Amino acid sequence: MSSLDTPVKYLPGIGPKRAEILAADLNIVTVEDLLLYFPYKHVDKTRFYKINELAPDLPYIQIIGKIVGYQMVGEGIKKRLVATFIDDTGAIELVWFQGHKWVQQTYTINTLYIVYGKPNFFNGKYSIPHPEIDPFTDDQSFRPALQPYYNTTERMKKYFMTSRWIHKLMGHCLEKYLKEVEETLPTYLIKSLNLVSLRDALQSIHYPQSIAELKKAEYRLKFEELFTIQLNLAYQKSIRKKMPSSLICRQVGDLFHSFYQHNLPFELTNAQKRVIKEIRKDLGSGHQMNRLLQGDVGSGKTLVALMTMLIALDNGFQTCLMAPTEILANQHYESFVRLLQNLPINIQLLTGSTKKSARRQIMEGLSEGTTHILIGTHALIEDNVQFKNLGLVIIDEQHRFGVAQRAKLWQKNTSPPHVLVMTATPIPRTLAMTLYGDLDVSVIDELPPGRKPIITRHFTDLQREKVIALIKREIELGRQVYIVFPLIKESEKLDLKALEKGFHQLQKQFPPPQYSLCMVHGQMKAAEKDEAMKGFVEGKHHMLVSTTVIEVGVNVPNASVMVIENAERFGLSQLHQLRGRVGRGADQSYCILLTSHKLSEDARKRMHIMETSNDGFVIAEADLKLRGPGDIEGTQQSGMPFELHIANLAKDQQILQMAKDIAMDIVEKDPLLNSPENVKLKFLVSKTRKENINWSLIS
Numbered sequence: 001m002s003s004l005d006t007p008v009k010y011l012p013g014i015g016p017k018r019a020e021i022l023a024a025d026l027n028i029v030t031v032e033d034l035l036l037y038f039p040y041k042h043v044d045k046t047r048f049y050k051i052n053e054l055a056p057d058l059p060y061i062q063i064i065g066k067i068v069g070y071q072m073v074g075e076g077i078k079k080r081l082v083a084t085f086i087d088d089t090g091a092i093e094l095v096w097f098q099g100h101k102w103v104q105q106t107y108t109i110n111t112l113y114i115v116y117g118k119p120n121f122f123n124g125k126y127s128i129p130h131p132e133i134d135p136f137t138d139d140q141s142f143r144p145a146l147q148p149y150y151n152t153t154e155r156m157k158k159y160f161m162t163s164r165w166i167h168k169l170m171g172h173c174l175e176k177y178l179k180e181v182e183e184t185l186p187t188y189l190i191k192s193l194n195l196v197s198l199r200d201a202l203q204s205i206h207y208p209q210s211i212a213e214l215k216k217a218e219y220r221l222k223f224e225e226l227f228t229i230q231l232n233l234a235y236q237k238s239i240r241k242k243m244p245s246s247l248i249c250r251q252v253g254d255l256f257h258s259f260y261q262h263n264l265p266f267e268l269t270n271a272q273k274r275v276i277k278e279i280r281k282d283l284g285s286g287h288q289m290n291r292l293l294q295g296d297v298g299s300g301k302t303l304v305a306l307m308t309m310l311i312a313l314d315n316g317f318q319t320c321l322m323a324p325t326e327i328l329a330n331q332h333y334e335s336f337v338r339l340l341q342n343l344p345i346n347i348q349l350l351t352g353s354t355k356k357s358a359r360r361q362i363m364e365g366l367s368e369g370t371t372h373i374l375i376g377t378h379a380l381i382e383d384n385v386q387f388k389n390l391g392l393v394i395i396d397e398q399h400r401f402g403v404a405q406r407a408k409l410w411q412k413n414t415s416p417p418h419v420l421v422m423t424a425t426p427i428p429r430t431l432a433m434t435l436y437g438d439l440d441v442s443v444i445d446e447l448p449p450g451r452k453p454i455i456t457r458h459f460t461d462l463q464r465e466k467v468i469a470l471i472k473r474e475i476e477l478g479r480q481v482y483i484v485f486p487l488i489k490e491s492e493k494l495d496l497k498a499l500e501k502g503f504h505q506l507q508k509q510f511p512p513p514q515y516s517l518c519m520v521h522g523q524m525k526a527a528e529k530d531e532a533m534k535g536f537v538e539g540k541h542h543m544l545v546s547t548t549v550i551e552v553g554v555n556v557p558n559a560s561v562m563v564i565e566n567a568e569r570f571g572l573s574q575l576h577q578l579r580g581r582v583g584r585g586a587d588q589s590y591c592i593l594l595t596s597h598k599l600s601e602d603a604r605k606r607m608h609i610m611e612t613s614n615d616g617f618v619i620a621e622a623d624l625k626l627r628g629p630g631d632i633e634g635t636q637q638s639g640m641p642f643e644l645h646i647a648n649l650a651k652d653q654q655i656l657q658m659a660k661d662i663a664m665d666i667v668e669k670d671p672l673l674n675s676p677e678n679v680k681l682k683f684l685v686s687k688t689r690k691e692n693i694n695w696s697l698i699s
């Protein structure tokens with residue numbers, strides 16, 4: 001046991017209670033954990049502002065001055081303590097909503113203080129709410145020039161475990177234990193990349209002497225974090241590629257050819273052709289395919305899936321396709337049956353609502369090998385679904401499934417089946433590199449010909465009349481319309497109410513018999529839902545009013561208007577997905593974003609991006625910048641398999657690219673990391689610090 005494993009409770013000033021809180025709230029148990037708890041920012045405390053230099057929209061700043069008086073202002077929850085704070089150039093207000101007594105006792109009148117905070121500008125006056133205050137003395141050596149800030153929790157604050165407290169604790173920890181820290185990266189990398197040592201990096205991230213030193217430390221730690229991930233991914237991939245697979249698709253046979261000649265309803269796009277070639281090569285390679293197919297909504301991934309299946313069938317394997325919703329599984333099933341007409345292929349559908357007797361028959365067909373294609377929802381992964389010889393698994397809208405669910409499909413044959421995962425949620429490049437780093441990636445970057453770009457417009461509640469007029473015009477032209485209401489889990493009931501209310505209002509504006517409307521939401525019975533959807537698909541209803549259940553996959557080429565209510569409540573990727581439901585035919589289509597007329601700056605930006613771009617990848621990048629990687633669609637549901645502690649996928653793209661290139665290069669030269677110079681790297685792939693990640697399951 002190295003002394004870095006020493007529990008933090010033995011550090012000065014901690015004790016059992018605080019140690020318990022550190023463990024529970026921050027997952028810090030040992031000295032090592034503490035050393036690796038990085039500040040989220042550093043503030044330059046060398047620059048001081050004068051009050052007459054203040055301007056609106058300044059970040060956090062510090063001012064030297066004195067409090068000349070206190071005053072209680074306001075009533076009820078608005079009740080606050082206001083101090084007048086002056087320097088030789090002017091006066092501002094310091095404001096507290098809590099801790100009034102303590103503040104007045106602690107900060108005395110006419111004493112020089114350094115006040116730190118973010119100034120607000122309102123009614124011609126500046127004020128700083130809940131400022132940080134330090135006494136001002138001539139000797140400022142106790143204040144670090146670059147003050148680190150550590151995240152803390154509410155509970156920690158109650159026990160006076162502030163950011164500064166952590167910083168002080170870190171000081172003790174560094175003094176006593178830094179010399180025990182061992183380098184994690186091989187010397188050749190440190191030299192060639194000009195990195196600082198791990199010890200120096202830890203010292204400087206917590207106690208930087210200068211900005212230059214801090215930057216070097218950050219660079220080294222970010223690189224290590226991203227490199228560790230990339231090395232693990234590259235290592236897994238290289239192991240997979242070495243392992244032989246018995247599922248080899250040597251030829252393209254009768255089914256594929258016959259489909260191509262007689263059943264293919266249109267010419268494939270060049271992108272579709274290219275992707276099918278990439279897949280064919282994988283299937284015949286003698287190793288398991290593990291490929292991600294990325295393509296914007298409407299780019300024709302389904303057809304690629306189908307033709308991939310035909311290759312597997314031609315080689316005597318069974319295949320399955322898993323979709324995230326019943327509606328989508330049904331739709332795939334129906335279009336597959338239609339497209340595969342007159343071919344000797346047995347297709348079955350298995351979902352949660354498949355009847356028992358039918359289910360039994362399907363199971364029989366699967367185990368005997370008479371069923372060739374199985375399409376379904378996650379009902380497919382249940383243990384009693386056994387294939388005779390499953391060779392290929394396709395997962396549609398894969399971001400809807402968790403890692404564990406996908407892994408279960410791997411186990412449906414003794415040799416893991418080939419895997420193709422498809423997604424229309426464009427993922428920023430950097431995120432894809434980390435999330436799907438061990439997958440090969442194919443991209444359909446071309447839409448089928450003849451599609452007109454969708455026109456997107458943002459309207460506020462006050463302009464609803466215009467929207468109604470546009471809908472009426474389109475319906476007169478024979479088109480159909482989607483109206484989508486937001487649905488957020490926590491407020492499901494409220495959202496349902498809003499949907500129903502919206503539906504009744506629309507019924508008044510679009511009365512029968514001239515108009516026919518239908519409604520779909522998550523709390524309806526599957527049968528009712530399907531009936532409404534089916535009616536809409538068949539053109540019986542002019543308008544489908546729904547929650548986001550239609551978000552993924554549905555295909556109604558005659559629909560030309562997508563109206564999104566409360567669009568400000570949706571993320572960019574989700575808006576883009578919804579928009580992709582229209583524009584699937586030859587007609588001009590419209591996406592209408594309806595919002596309240598009061599909008600946050602952020603929401604306004606999102607609406608603007610939607611109005612100006614139709615490109616899923618541009619939108620995904622913008623989303624990453626606006627919301628940060630943790631919130632990107634597709635990572636919430638399936639969960640990021642790991643947490644980043646210091647690197648940021650939006651800001652550190654260059655470091656990430658470099659880390660990836662280096663990791664790939666190393667694994668290419670030394671696939672099992674067995675050479676002596678890579679001893680440290682072997683350690684990085686066998687043990688990932690703190691997190692307990694099973695890298696072999698990340699796909």
Ligand code: ADP
Nearest residue numbers: 266267268269297298299300301302303448555
């Ligand atoms: P997605 O990639 O979003 O799953 P789909 O596979 O549902 O897209 O395809 C969208 C629509 O485009 C479907 O109506 C499909 O029949 C049509 N389509 C697919 N490929 C082509 C093509 N090469 N030419 C014309 N239309 C196509």
Ligand code: MG
Nearest residue numbers: 301302396553
């Ligand atoms: Mg699709």
